[in-house]
Amino acid sequence: MAYNAATGGGSTWTPEDDKVDSEVSRITSAGGPLMQQAKTDGLAGAQRRGLLNSSMAVGSSQAAVLNAALPMAAQNAAQTAQKNLSGQEYGQNRGLQEQKFGYDTALSDQGYRQNSALSDQDYRQNASLSDQGYRQNSVLSDQDYRQNQGLTQLKGGWDSRLQEEKSVQDKALSDRDFQQKKALLYDDNVSKEKIASWNVSQYEKDRATTALTAMEGLYANEFQNIAGNVNLPAEARNTYLQHIATLRDSTLSMVEQMYGINLTWASPATPNVA
Numbered sequence: 001m002a003y004n005a006a007t008g009g010g011s012t013w014t015p016e017d018d019k020v021d022s023e024v025s026r027i028t029s030a031g032g033p034l035m036q037q038a039k040t041d042g043l044a045g046a047q048r049r050g051l052l053n054s055s056m057a058v059g060s061s062q063a064a065v066l067n068a069a070l071p072m073a074a075q076n077a078a079q080t081a082q083k084n085l086s087g088q089e090y091g092q093n094r095g096l097q098e099q100k101f102g103y104d105t106a107l108s109d110q111g112y113r114q115n116s117a118l119s120d121q122d123y124r125q126n127a128s129l130s131d132q133g134y135r136q137n138s139v140l141s142d143q144d145y146r147q148n149q150g151l152t153q154l155k156g157g158w159d160s161r162l163q164e165e166k167s168v169q170d171k172a173l174s175d176r177d178f179q180q181k182k183a184l185l186y187d188d189n190v191s192k193e194k195i196a197s198w199n200v201s202q203y204e205k206d207r208a209t210t211a212l213t214a215m216e217g218l219y220a221n222e223f224q225n226i227a228g229n230v231n232l233p234a235e236a237r238n239t240y241l242q243h244i245a246t247l248r249d250s251t252l253s254m255v256e257q258m259y260g261i262n263l264t265w266a267s268p269a270t271p272n273v274a
Contacts, residue, residue, distance in 0.1 A: 015084045015087070015088070016080050016083065016084060017080070018077050018078075018080035018081035018083075018084055019077060020070075020074050020077045022077075023072075023074075023076045023077045023080070169230075173227075173228075173230060176227065177224070177227055177228060180223060180224075180227055181220075181224070184216070184219075184220045184223065208255060208258075211255055211258075212252075212255060215248065215251045215252075215255075216248075219244060219245075219247075219248045222244045223241065223244060226240045226241055226244070227241065
């Protein structure tokens, strides 16, 4: 039997005896029918030669047995040798496969441990990066909030300051407009009183009054339009007001020449609008 039970289970291959002489001894010692027939044939041959009762008869019988056993022993030995080779090859292949399986298992286990270690390392690194990113984003968000809050407060301060400056400018314009209208009304009343005191005919007084009233109305309207135009720079506004004041003085001079009178009151001063 080529396979024997091995310790721990399974079996191991034990090579069989594949020598020809061992197989010849086994066949001849078994004394099977074939060997008995060969022995009988050998004795019969010796008897035909008249040697049955001699030692040569025994040798002839043994030679006949060996001649019959040798081909079978050679064939059996060859088959046993082939079986031994096959068993040896099988054992070697199985050993190599088991060795390869062991290597593969070890490599797989090593790969698994390495991958597990790398995965755990990646997880810790990603967790650390995520936590670091969260803290950085939190710091940036807090900085953005403080900056936006500061900009909002600064804008609110600017808006409040601009509103306050606009309120002051509007009040100043309103006050100047009131003073200008007051001055125009005063000048108009003075003009009317002055005309009434002239020593001219009623007709001339009416004509002079009509001319001066029209002139004063035109001057007052232009003065109000220019003074109330907040889109004009202060320098341009003063230039326009000075120009219409000059036209008013020219008109008064023309009326004096037409009616032979002398208007001695001073022209209203042009306010200096800042």
